[in-house]
Amino acid sequence: RKEVEQDPGPFNVPEGATVAFNCTYSNSASQSFFWYRQDCRKEPKLLMSVYSSGNEDGRFTAQLNRASQYISLLIRDSKLSDSATYLCVVLTNSGGYQKVTFGIGTKLQVIP
Amino acid sequence: GAVVSQHPSRVICKSGTSVKIECRSLDFQATTMFWYRQFPKKSLMLMATSNEGSKATYEQGVEKDKFLINHASLTLSTLTVTSAHPEDSSFYICSASYQGGNQPQHFGDGTRLSIL
Numbered sequence: 509r510k511e512v513e514q515d516p517g518p519f520n521v522p523e524g525a526t527v528a529f530n531c532t533y534s535n536s537a538s539q540s541f542f543w544y545r546q547d548c549r550k551e552p553k554l555l556m557s558v559y560s561s562g563n564e565d566g567r568f569t570a571q572l573n574r575a576s577q578y579i580s581l582l583i584r585d586s587k588l589s590d591s592a593t594y595l596c597v598v599l600t601n602s603g604g605y606q607k608v609t610f611g612i613g614t615k616l617q618v619i620p
Numbered sequence: 621g622a623v624v625s626q627h628p629s630r631v632i633c634k635s636g637t638s639v640k641i642e643c644r645s646l647d648f649q650a651t652t653m654f655w656y657r658q659f660p661k662k663s664l665m666l667m668a669t670s671n672e673g674s675k676a677t678y679e680q681g682v683e684k685d686k687f688l689i690n691h692a693s694l695t696l697s698t699l700t701v702t703s704a705h706p707e708d709s710s711f712y713i714c715s716a717s718y719q720g721g722n723q724p725q726h727f728g729d730g731t732r733l734s735i736l
Contacts, residue, residue, distance in 0.1 A: 540722045551713050551727040552664070595664070599722060606652055608715070608725055612663040 509534050512598050514611035522619050525586050529614045531596030532578040540599035541572055541579045545592045546613065552595055555581075586618045623647055624716050626728025634736055635706060641699045641731045643714030649694035650716035654725065655687075658711045670697040704735045 513532045521527045533541075541558035556563065558570040558579045569582040583590055596611035623646040631639050643653055653670040668689050669677040676689035686708075688700040697716075701708050711732050715725040 540724075542724045549711070549732075551730040554724045554726065557724055597725065601722070606669075606717075608654055608666065610664045610666075 511535060511609045512596055512611040514596050514614050516612050516614060518615040518617050520617045520619055521586050523586055523588060525618075526582065526584045527586055527616065528580055528582045529594055529596075529616075530578050530580050531611050531614075532576075533596075533598045533609075534577070535598070535600050536574075536577060537602065538598045538600045542597040542599070543568075543570055543579075543581045544595040544597055546595055547592050555594070583616075586616075588618050588620060591616055591618045624714065624726045624728045626714055626731055628731060629729055630732050630734075632734045632736065633704065636703055637735075639701045639704055639733060641701075641712055641714075641733075643697045643699070643716070643728050645695045645716045645726075648716075648718050650697075650718070651694060653691060653697040653714055653716040655689060655697070655699050656713045656715070658713065658730075664713065667699075670699075672697075701733065704733070706735045709733055709735045 511534050543555040544552040545555045546552040556565050556570050558572045560572050562571040567584045571580045593613040593615045595613045598609045600607045625644045625646055627642045651672045655667045656664040658664050666679050667682045670689045670691040672691045672694050678684045691697040711730050713730040714728045717723040717725050
């Protein structure tokens with residue numbers, strides 16, 4: 509089983525739609541979780557951290573389910589500019605060593 | 621917010637050349653930096669973890685003699701691709717986080733390396 513798994517998509521959604529992505533992780537000791545956005549041929553940019561209580565930033569909502577070991581990202585009222593690849597990132601500290609693991613990314617295409 | 625600067629952003633050179641890429645954390649100190657490579661339409665692949673003042677930790681399958689990493693200060697890590705060949709052509713990205721752990725990674729702009 510991969511350490512971090514994401515559906516690569518693509519998810520093709522119309523403007524204004526609500527879309528959700530999930531990301532599962534295999535290491536129950538993982539401590540921090542993030543969603544990044546990566547545009548084509550660009551570096552990943554931090555979209556939001558994911559907190560246990562869930563957090564919201566405008567149209568974006570992130571949630572963490574430790575029992576089932578997954579995180580989710582919900583995008584409401586999709587915009588054309590939301591088209592990108594969304595990367596799930598899991599951070600695990602083990603014996604003072606920090607390990608950063610990326611999912612393969614989920615491609616979102618918002619259609620006019 | 622945290623800024624990570626990577627230089628150069630684009631390199632085109634002949635086969636056999638060695639190429640050095642710099643990664644700097646501009647407004648914070650980073651004891652750990654990470655180096656990734658990314659092929660077109662593929663996910664980021666962690667190459668190595670760069671530790672300030674000590675040897676880098678390489679991921680399985682990454683040749684340490686091919687990809688030399690130096691992390692001489694808390695704000696600078698370098699990746700040198702030695703005797704580069706066309707198959708080394710890729711997008712290389714570094715990242716760093718604030719000291720103290722559990723912080724998100726901040727990425728450099730990436731270096732697009734093309735070996736002719």
